[in-house]
Amino acid sequence: xxxxxxxxxxxxxxxxDFMHNWLIKGLKxxxxxxxxxxxxxxxVPPTLLINSRSRNIIYRYFRERLGFGRLKSxxxxxxxxxxxxxxxxxxxxxxxGKEFKIDIDxxxxxxxxxxxxxxxxxxSSHIGNYELAGYSLPAKDKRxxxxxxGGEKESVMANRNKMFEGHNIRMIPMSPDMSHIFEIDAAxxxxxxxxxxxxxxxxxxxxxxxxxxxxxxxxxxxxxxxGATRGVPVLFTTVMKxxxxxxxxxxxxxxRDESKSVREQAREMAEHFASLLEDTLLQYPTQWYNYFExxx
Numbered sequence: 001x002x003x004x005x006x007x008x009x010x011x012x013x014x015x016x017d018f019m020h021n022w023l024i025k026g027l028k029x030x031x032x033x034x035x036x037x038x039x040x041x042x043x044v045p046p047t048l049l050i051n052s053r054s055r056n057i058i059y060r061y062f063r064e065r066l067g068f069g070r071l072k073s074x075x076x077x078x079x080x081x082x083x084x085x086x087x088x089x090x091x092x093x094x095x096x097g098k099e100f101k102i103d104i105d106x107x108x109x110x111x112x113x114x115x116x117x118x119x120x121x122x123x124s125s126h127i128g129n130y131e132l133a134g135y136s137l138p139a140k141d142k143r144x145x146x147x148x149x150g151g152e153k154e155s156v157m158a159n160r161n162k163m164f165e166g167h168n169i170r171m172i173p174m175s176p177d178m179s180h181i182f183e184i185d186a187a188x189x190x191x192x193x194x195x196x197x198x199x200x201x202x203x204x205x206x207x208x209x210x211x212x213x214x215x216x217x218x219x220x221x222x223x224x225x226x227g228a229t230r231g232v233p234v235l236f237t238t239v240m241k242x243x244x245x246x247x248x249x250x251x252x253x254x255x256r257d258e259s260k261s262v263r264e265q266a267r268e269m270a271e272h273f274a275s276l277l278e279d280t281l282l283q284y285p286t287q288w289y290n291y292f293e294x295x296x
Contacts, residue, residue: 023089027096032089033244039085048081054291055081065213065295066285079286086241087129087289094135101246102136110251113233114141119188120233123198123223123254125277126289128240132247134169134195136239144169145187147180147196188230198223198236198273199290208267210274213281215295219270228256228265236276240284252276 027035048055058080062073090100113120119142124130134146148171172183187194199219201207207218227234234254242248254272256265281288 023092024096027089027093027098032086032093032098035089036082036086036244039089040082044078044081044085048078057291057293058288061288061294062285065215066281076286080288083241083286084289087287090129090241091131094132100132101243102132102249103242103247104136104249104251106251107137107249109253110137110235110237113235114193117191118232119191119230120193120235121188121223121227122193122195123234123236123273124195125197125199125236125238125280127277127280128238128284128287129247130237130239132239133237133249136247136249137237140168142168142191142193143187144193144195145172145183146170147172147174147184147194149174184226188226188232194226196223199277199294208270209296210271212274212278212295217274217295219274221266221270224254224266224269224273225262227254227269228262231258234269236273238280240280240287250280 055077059073059077062068062076062080063070066073066076068076090098094100122133122144124133134144137144146169172180172187174180184194184196201218201220206221208221208224209216210219211217224234236252236254238250240248240250254269254276256268256272258265260268
């Protein structure tokens with residue numbers, strides 16, 4: 001069976017299981033800010049030198065999509081790598097039991113849907129630190145089913161499972177044989193929450209062409225067609241870093257005209273999602289972590 005992957009992106013966390021377990025043990029006693037400084041000095045510089053492909057992709061994102069000058073784009077590329085290193089450290093810090101300050105906008109919408117009988121879909125994107133939402137948004141009334149990349153490192157999956165045990169969260173790994181489709185359907189049928197990414201097209205997935213930051217990009221049709229077909233609410237939740245140990249969660253509904261056809265509803269939601277993603281990028285430009293050619 002072939003590996004499930006993006007044609008330009010594999011999707012696993014950098015490092016091996018030994019490194020991950022060592023990092024978790026260290027973060028039980030080390031302040032995350034010390035590790036931030038270490039990565040700024042000793043990890044990010046060689047990464048920028050060696051991995052020219054991702055460096056150039058992010059540089060063009062700042063230069064062409066956001067319209068920054070050459071020097072500012074170069075500086076923001078460094079900042080982007082700093083921010084990403086912080087997000088990775090923060091994930092392992094959570095596995096080690098560390099807590100972060102969280103502000104939540106529009107939590108009442110999430111709470112109302114969680115207490116209703118109908119299931120709903122919560123969309124994510126590869127910006128900020130979405131994984132933290134699973135530990136911060138209480139899902140007492142409904143189980144949250146998180147669709148995750150199936151080829152992730154064993155240590156990462158094991159620690160996610162450990163964290164999710166106490167938060168009423170279940171992971172659904174994406175598999176090449178597409179068996180995860182049945183689990184997705186069962187979750188919504190049972191009135192549960194389905195969390196899934198909406199900004200990366202895998203393999204032969206069909207996509208919508210949408211405008212983001214002035215240029216056409218491809219995003220998967222699946223999440224939007226699923227929401228329209230099942231007639232369930234669709235949310236877009238972002239978890240953006242707003243301070244050294246602080247995050248800001250924003251919950252927004254992805255709207256559509258339910259009097260239209262399923263296809264038209266899905267298209268409307270895809271375009272609305274794209275506009276919400278664009279608004280977030282304009283507010284947090286350095287927290288964009290799609291290190292492949294996102295725009296066609």
